[in-house]
Amino acid sequence: MAVATRLTWRQEKKLQNYFGEKQFSLLYKASVHGFSTNSLLKICSEQGPTLTVVYSEDQIVGAYMQKNYGEGNYLITVFVFQEITITECKVGPFKLLMLFDEDYYGNREVSIHLNKKRMHFSINTVKKLGLSQRYISFQDCEVFRCEDLLDKRRMNGITELKESLLCAIRNYLPYGGLVNKIRILLLGPVGAGKSSFVNSVKSIFRGHVTNQALVGSNPTGTSEKNRTYFIKDAKDNNTLPFILCDSMGLSEKEGLDMDDIPYILEGLFPDRYQCNSLKLMPKGIGNHTGCPLLEDRVHCVAFVFNANSVEQLSNQMVKRIKRIRRELIKSDVVHVVLLTHVDTLDLITKADLIDIYKCVPVKLKLEAVHRKLGFALSDIFVVSNYTSEWELEPVIDVLILSALKEMLWAADDFLENLPLENTGRCA
Template structure:
């Protein structure tokens, strides 16, 4: 049987016949497998790279060869991912170094509000995953027609498994429903914004919390208050919000404005991170900004385009992605800036 050769790139080839399989370049062999002697020889440079020891006299009874698929080979892809990772690490350092304006509080609180299934809990899980270095699922998520989240949760996030808590908290709430008596009760929102609702409070759609509740916080301080509200929407459902839901959102926004709290919008479940960011990873593509979903948020809530943020949560899969991290960390930075504006106004008052 004649030798068959597969060229991997300009320097590396795979050759095989009935007696031998080898991977080599024009000047050296990396791996040779002899089928007759059942021996495998690995070059020293490859041993060091793979951290294995190979005895050429020791026979191998089995050998498996895998073809790795899914690695993009278009021009510039590896370079783009490398630059994305560098930018992601720069954003990570910025978030870690954040300190609230004028040291009025040591930690800021960001409230996640949005329709059922919009990705509020998934956003918290995604943020935590970035700082843990692996995917986490602390907050329960699901796709039920009713809200999976039934408690008010105030989540702190640690920098690493045993690291210090970062200077921000994400407050997860029950999902909004267009029907009255279902989902988060609008009358609960002023109490949440003022810091009167404790962690793990059990929501009741028909019965809002009152000062008579045994865990009601009667004299909340500035650190207990909400400093920024992030309205969370599934970008794929943004064009189909019902009139009832839009009316409820405007009602909620009035309460937020009355409390003087900063506001941003967070659009989740984008289809492709590559199509969102420009090549420099600093801004969204103009085509993305002009999409109807973003324009609708601007019209409904009056939130400036610079504070309408787009992310892709870690809702599925097992691996971390620097492009997803860039969108999530960039969203956090914009939330921090909104909070600083809010705190600066308090300082002036």
């Protein structure tokens, strides 16, 4: 049976981030392994940096140690964790083993007496930590091994995964050879991150951060035209087998006209068409005569939402989105969700992006989208766009490429489900 920590997810994340984005592995738990210094040292020696945590009735107190037990004299970080506040002070230098020795005369700055379930502090340490007394009684004690979340081994794995995703997308061929390139339409509220996603995809395949698609927060969004972006691969200078279509932002009163959605899906509007200049007319626009090719139409729709504000979507906006979904279902167009700005959620760090779907705040956001808008959890993907970074980050790249791959696979489902008569010239 696995031994579990008493720390809540939020408490563990707070401590992990506080001590430099660490991963904790529980080594010792006094209530399981015994309130014995010998047991603790036997289990926790030669484990590298460790975090010792003791639990009193109303607070968490602990010590962070940057070396193995017994490796010379050096400073130890002692801390008090109350609610969301962490107070710390440095003690020592002394041997780590002395931390768990009986301090009969009370001269040491801090000591943990496992058998008595008490932690003692000097007067000076009490003042630095803001404690009310020189000792606390505790109910349990845990020791964690601390490792860097983004160590070399993990980063090598992320780089390998990125290369695998790049290879899969570069070699992707749309289902049945029915089209040369998949068209992915990005829909979402103003400021959700549609244009930033386009820039992020371009950046990955160019090998450096770029900002071709304008990004901003005008009342009706920066995109006032339908834009189609071919993505060029710097590896061979060829365009990739998909096109990203950026649309005017959705808003409650202005923005994209709901009546135009069917015509946009059918591919009746050309690149750079001014959405808000005149009422859109489905025929005679550009080179189209009302019978576009299958390759001109949209094969997959990605709804883009800001993870920080998706729960605050107004009832009117929710109705508009559900109306669009009904039109998509009517047209048999597959659709997914991209949740952007996931890296700015509370307590989320770049290291968390490695396994982001296991993070509690992200799980809550996915469930909120499912409840509010009705999307299946398996159709919701999280990404972190390039908005202020100067250099590419493999962890961010993997999230974006994973979402892109899923959208291409979804487009294949759309093509496979097309009636035979719709796979010819006219869509």
